[in-house]
Amino acid sequence: xxxxxxxxxxxxxxxxxxxxxxxxxxxxxxxxxxxxxxxxxxxxxxxxxxxxxxxxxxxxxxxxxxxxxxxxxxxxxxxxxxxxxxxxxxxxxxxxxxxxxxxxxxxxxxxxxxx
Amino acid sequence: xxxxxxxxxxxxxxxxxxxxxxxxxxxxxxxxxxxxxxxxxxxxxxxxxxxxxxxxxxxxxxxxxxxxxxxxxxxxxxxxxxxxxxxxxxxxxxxxxxxxxxxxxxxxxxxxxxx
Numbered sequence: 138x139x140x141x142x143x144x145x146x147x148x149x150x151x152x153x154x155x156x157x158x159x160x161x162x163x164x165x166x167x168x169x170x171x172x173x174x175x176x177x178x179x180x181x182x183x184x185x186x187x188x189x190x191x192x193x194x195x196x197x198x199x200x201x202x203x204x205x206x207x208x209x210x211x212x213x214x215x216x217x218x219x220x221x222x223x224x225x226x227x228x229x230x231x232x233x234x235x236x237x238x239x240x241x242x243x244x245x246x247x248x249x250x251x252x
Numbered sequence: 253x254x255x256x257x258x259x260x261x262x263x264x265x266x267x268x269x270x271x272x273x274x275x276x277x278x279x280x281x282x283x284x285x286x287x288x289x290x291x292x293x294x295x296x297x298x299x300x301x302x303x304x305x306x307x308x309x310x311x312x313x314x315x316x317x318x319x320x321x322x323x324x325x326x327x328x329x330x331x332x333x334x335x336x337x338x339x340x341x342x343x344x345x346x347x348x349x350x351x352x353x354x355x356x357x358x359x360x361x362x363x364x365x366x367x
Contacts, residue, residue, distance in 0.1 A: 138322065138324050138330070138338070138339065138340055138341065138344060138346070139337075139338065139339040140322065140330055140331075140332060140336055140337070140338045141336070141337050141338075142335050142336050142337065143335070143337075164337040165312050165337050165338075165339045169339050170339070170341055171310065171312065171339060172310055172342060173288065173289060173310065173363050174288060174289045174312065174361070174363075175312075176312050176314070176337060176361070195286065195287055195288065197280050197286065197289065197290075197291050197361070199291070199314065199359060207253065207255065209253055215253070215255055216255075217255065220257050220258070221255055221256070221257050222254075222255070222256050222257065222258075222279040222280050222291060223253070223254065223255045223256075223280075224253065224254040224280045224284050224285070224286060225253055226253065226285055227287060229253060231253070244314060244359075246289070246291070246312070246361060248288050248289075
């Protein structure tokens with residue numbers, strides 16, 4: 138059993154190619170013994186974005202704060218705001234973008250292999 | 253790809269033995285094609301609680317609102333408040349309780365077999 142909050146979790150820049158202005162935290166993951174999936178949190182600065190990419194693991198999201206968008210395979214932006222849930226299927230090209238002047242922050246849950 | 257929010261998701265009473273005053277929602281689950289795990293949301297009324305039980309699937313939680321507690325195997329209450337993350341290991345006896353006079357609401361992510 139573990140209880141934590143984001144102010145207790147290290148924050149590191151996302152170094153993946155195609156990412157800009159993204160900080161990553163891992164409040165619940167394999168270091169805690171999670172056997173199947175992990176909770177990552179991404180904080181995107183204004184104009185920040187994750188890579189526009191494709192992989193064989195899904196994402197389950199919950200938006201903690203701010204306003205952004207989820208870009209689909211066609212390049213269409215789908216608005217995301219605080220309180221929204223999102224699901225990206227395995228093999229679906231996608232990108233998260235901050236579309237506001239404030240921080241955009243979300244939980245991004247993934248299988249542990251993609252932690 | 254799916255985007256939703258709790259006001260668009262059906263809410264049903266949790267009928268499990270030992271549960272009281274708990275509403276369940278499933279914003280992201282197998283009906284959406286989630287291949288590995290699902291996001292459930294539980295809303296506990298004041299004095300509401302989940303079963304004090306044990307099972308072989310883990311829980312990954314994020315507290316959306318309110319104040320409650322996570323009861324461990326020894327019966328000790330660990331406070332949970334808005335913004336907290338929690339992890340319960342497979343095989344670990346546990347219970348969630350609302351310890352306040354307002355609603356207590358959390359994401360409870362599980363493998364799809366326990367959806």
